[in-house]
Amino acid sequence: xxxxxKLFGAGLTFVSCFMIGLYKSHKLNERRKTLMELxxxxxxxxxxxxxSIVTLPQAFSRIKAKxxxxxxxxxxxxxxxxxxxDSAFISSIPMLPGLAGEDENVLISFARGLLSIDxxxxxxxxxxxxxxxxxxxxxxxEEYKRMGxxxxxxxxxxxxMVAIILY
Amino acid sequence: MVVTSNSLNERPxxxxxxxxxxxxxxxxxxxxFKELVEIRFGIDKPLCLFFQNSLVFITKNGxxxxxYKSAFYTTKxxxxxxxxxxxxxxxxxxxxxxxxGFLTLPGGHRAGICAHTVCEGGKIVSIRDISAISIRIxxxxxxxxxxxxxxxxxxxHIKNTLVISPxxxxxxxxxxxxxxxxxxxxxxxxxxxxxxxSEIAAMYKGKAYNDVGFLTVVMDNCPKAEGILMxxxxxxxxxxxxxxxxxxDDVYAIRNLIxxxxxxxxxxxxxxxxxxxxxxxxGELIKQRIFEKIIILSAxxxxxxxxxxx
Numbered sequence: 001x002x003x004x005x006k007l008f009g010a011g012l013t014f015v016s017c018f019m020i021g022l023y024k025s026h027k028l029n030e031r032r033k034t035l036m037e038l039x040x041x042x043x044x045x046x047x048x049x050x051x052s053i054v055t056l057p058q059a060f061s062r063i064k065a066k067x068x069x070x071x072x073x074x075x076x077x078x079x080x081x082x083x084x085x086d087s088a089f090i091s092s093i094p095m096l097p098g099l100a101g102e103d104e105n106v107l108i109s110f111a112r113g114l115l116s117i118d119x120x121x122x123x124x125x126x127x128x129x130x131x132x133x134x135x136x137x138x139x140x141x142e143e144y145k146r147m148g149x150x151x152x153x154x155x156x157x158x159x160x161m162v163a164i165i166l167y
Numbered sequence: 168m169v170v171t172s173n174s175l176n177e178r179p180x181x182x183x184x185x186x187x188x189x190x191x192x193x194x195x196x197x198x199x200f201k202e203l204v205e206i207r208f209g210i211d212k213p214l215c216l217f218f219q220n221s222l223v224f225i226t227k228n229g230x231x232x233x234x235y236k237s238a239f240y241t242t243k244x245x246x247x248x249x250x251x252x253x254x255x256x257x258x259x260x261x262x263x264x265x266x267x268g269f270l271t272l273p274g275g276h277r278a279g280i281c282a283h284t285v286c287e288g289g290k291i292v293s294i295r296d297i298s299a300i301s302i303r304i305x306x307x308x309x310x311x312x313x314x315x316x317x318x319x320x321x322x323x324h325i326k327n328t329l330v331i332s333p334x335x336x337x338x339x340x341x342x343x344x345x346x347x348x349x350x351x352x353x354x355x356x357x358x359x360x361x362x363x364x365s366e367i368a369a370m371y372k373g374k375a376y377n378d379v380g381f382l383t384v385v386m387d388n389c390p391k392a393e394g395i396l397m398x399x400x401x402x403x404x405x406x407x408x409x410x411x412x413x414x415x416d417d418v419y420a421i422r423n424l425i426x427x428x429x430x431x432x433x434x435x436x437x438x439x440x441x442x443x444x445x446x447x448x449x450g451e452l453i454k455q456r457i458f459e460k461i462i463i464l465s466a467x468x469x470x471x472x473x474x475x476x477x
Contacts, residue, residue, distance in 0.1 A: 049259065049260075053260045054257075054260065055254075055255040055256070055257035055260050056255065056256045056257045056260075057255055057256065057257075079255065079256045080255075082182040082183070082189075082252055084185065084248055084251055084252065084256065085251065085256035088256075114256065115251060116258075116259065117258040117259065117262075117295065118258070118259050118262065118293060119259040119260075119262070121259070122259050
């Protein structure tokens with residue numbers, strides 16, 4: 001019975017370590033994807049603002065990229081309910097998955113730029129944010145390449161090691 | 168006659184006010200909106216409300232006061248934030264409208280803007296530094312035209328009609344109710360409106376917030392002369408209704424309209440026929456008896472007093 005409990009505990013420890021590694025790796029991948037989709041969505045936003053007379057809530061509602069659409073849609077709804085663009089977008093940032101480090105600050109300054117009164121100001125804000133997000137995405141890609149596999153394998157190895165020690 | 172304020176319960180005007188300004192306005196009793204004519208605020212200026220014959224200031228607690236010193240003063244942030252909300256956070260998309268000095272809000276309310284204008288070659292290219300906003304509340308007087316409608320039509324034919332009145336005597340209100348009656352309210356004429364300043368039908372994103380009749384079509388935010396000719400070509404109307412004619416282009420368009428057998432009902436500034444006749448080309452139209460009916464309005468016994476119909 002005692003042996004079975006030990007074995008069960010070791011198995012549980014192994015699975016936990018493996019899951020933590022997997023989670024860490026997934027988070028890096030999620031950040032990479034979110035930043036990539038944000039970059040693409042900003043291109044779409046730029047086209048909408050530049051080529052037509054759609055309003056910001058309308059342009060936000062047209063963004064369909066999987067991991068960012070909820071945040072943009074929520075910001076659009078808040079604007080329609082009478083919130084200003086900056087506070088509507090800032091309050092929707094937590095809906096973007098996997099963000100880390102400087103990401104949030106870049107998006108907050110993007111939100112502030114949404115108050116620009118002319119088209120040129122809006123386009124400048126989008127272009128600047130795109131540039132900054134592009135740099136962050138390159139950093140996230142690099143980190144995922146470097147650390148993604150390491151977290152997965154590290155989780156497995158750490159799990160085996162702890163299980164052996166405990167067993 | 169029933170006076171209604173458009174959709175104020177459905178879409179409160181306070182939704183377009185920012186920050187503390189909205190909080191103050193929300194403290195005010197909603198029922199006053201029925202009588203309210205205008206809300207005015209600006210940078211470091213007292214918040215004031217205009218009624219038909221009076222002006223009141225609003226305190227921080229939403230109470231009325233006659234003393235402007237104890238009124239709630241609005242800030243730059245509140246004025247700019249309110250403009251952002253009125254433009255759906257998209258001032259860049261409304262720049263053309265802003266250049267004309269006003270915006271139409273849902274419900275037909277009009278926000279007039281005061282700002283620093285940037286000009287090139289004598290034309291306004293953009294505006295910045297918004298300093299004050301005045302929101303005029305849209306009202307509709309259902310039934311205002313009931314007493315004169317039989318003078319304009321017998322149900323089969325419509326007479327070319329000119330409404331002459333000084334400013335703020337009910338010209339637009341009368342035209343709106345005539346459109347409602349002709350376009351389905353009492354008769355079934357194909358009625359069309361050229362609404363240069365979105366005042367008659369209060370269109371917002373393709374929807375008319377004033378009742379102008381279910382058969383009535385509206386060419387919104389369009390110069391009168393061009394709108395008349397466009398409607399003539401595209402909608403085969405029985406009658407076209409438009410406000411405040413006077414320019415040479417307007418008169419040219421009306422002549423084309425008459426030649427095509429379409430009727431016109433319009434208004435112009437003036438105290439009587441003689442006064443209106445002095446207005447260049449429009450005077451020629453009047454003297455040539457193009458208009459079969461003339462309605463004179465005044466404010467002698469309150470706004471919308473019908474002085475004469477002949």
